[in-house]
Amino acid sequence: MANTTDDFKRIVLEDISLIDVRAPIEYERGAFKHAVNLPIMTDDERHQVGLTYKEKGNEAARKLGYQLVSGDTKSKRVKNWLNHIEKNPNTMLYCFRGGDRSRISQEWMKDEGQDITRLKGGYKAFRNYLIQALDPSYQNSTPLLLGGYTGSGKTILLNKLKNSIDLEGLANHRGSSFGSYIEPQPSQINFENNLAYALIKHKQQGHRHMILEDEGRHIGKCYIPSSLSEFFKKGNLILMDVPLLRRVEITLDEYVHDSQKRYLNTYGEIGLEKWYSYISNGIKRIKKRLGGNRYNQVMKQLKDAYNHQIKTGDQSLHTFWIETILRDYYDPMYQYQIEKRTTPIIFKGDEQEVFQYLQEYCQ
Structure with a gap:
């Protein structure tokens, strides 16, 4: 009997590698963490089989599929699967609904002496499981929101805490006009899937509190599902009170030093x-x-700093445009937002004080 599983929780908690045998166009719309797209059919082959199914029915479509993926084509695709499994022995397999494509792939690997488990219900069933984790009723911890002026190092602090979830990291965006990275953001579906992974792991660890950055619903082009966003907003607020000059240093490191390295490497x-x-x-x-x-x-200020850097290699003049934007643009905007907030502020302090408070409060 074919080996199948719907133990999706284990897949999440153990970060199990997955082979997605759907066509590339399906994979690009949405997939799962640790999944690699090694399709049984290309987009064009899938399109041909789909047309045949509509015009002539299931048997004719299946026959065409076997014709298109045969001989050397079949051998190469099976070899790709086996090579991935050799590097990732616990790999599992899925197609869209856990039907013919993953079953046939599983059989072909079995013929080569390789057993592999496929997901019962395929992509659709696993996706539905992850969507459930995005419902506020799934959560068993209380959100705490970490706020502060732009450049305070909130993300740096979050990543030091075991019970935090880095929403900006999951969205691959820093949540500002300058927030994009060279690497593109995930699709909305992939963002939701990655967030669900994080929430499932957080719940499994049994934390009483979930620490998040005080975000809007949108992080670049990604957005937090509305009911989950409302749940997050109910958390009490902890403010990082970091001096402007320190925030300029932090911003210089991230948006000039680190960012320029990324651009040069790319x-x-x-x-x-x-x-x-x-x-x-x-x-x-x-x-x-x-x-x-x-x-x-x-x-x-930016142009002068850039020209000075090109001539001398010195990046220090970038502090001037950074300070102007923080002081005259971001600070008034955040002050206005804080004054409008009705969320209780339960603590306020500098970087170290907030870190110590969170460690003690969340024990």
Whole structure:
């Protein structure tokens, strides 16, 4: 009897590797963590089989599928699966509904002496399981929100805590006009799947509190499901009170030092030009809120810092445009948001004080 499982919790907790045998177009719409797309049919082959199914029925479609994936084509695809399993022995297999594609793939590997478990119900069943974890009723811990002015190092602190969930990390976006990375954000479905993984693991660890950054619902193009976002917003607020100069240092490290390294590693000698364009475009997006005079001031500060860096290698002048944006754009906006908030502020302190408080409060 074919080996199947619907123990989706184990797949999440053990970070089990998965082979997704759906066509690439299906995989791109949404998949799971630790899944690799090694399709049994290409997009074109799947399209041909689909047309045949509509016109001539199931038997004709199955026959065409076996014709399209045969001989060397079949051998290469089976070999790709076996190579992945050799590197990841606990790998499991899925297609969309746990039907023909994963069953046939499983049989072909069995013919080569390789047993593999396939997911009962396939992608659809596992996806439904993960969606359940996004419901507030699934949670058994109380949210605590970590707030503070831009550049306070909230994400740095979150990643030091075992009971935190880094929403920006899951969305691959820093939640600001300058928040995008070179690497694209996940699709909305993949963001939800990754968030569900994090929530399931958090619940399994038995934490009483879930520490999250005080975010809006949208993080770049990704968004937190509405009911879950409302659940998060009910958490009490803890504020990091970090001096402006320290926030400038933190922002310089992240948006200049680290970001430029990423651009240089990706684009080589034109990396700094690409980085400059990325920062310039970020400033343009907030031009209206900055106002004409301040916008021109910030753009000149950026240009002067960039030209100075190109000539000397010194990045220190970037602190000027960073300080202007933090002080004159982000700080007033955050102050306005805090004054409107009705959420109780239960603690306020600097980086170390907040860290110590959270460790003691959450014991």
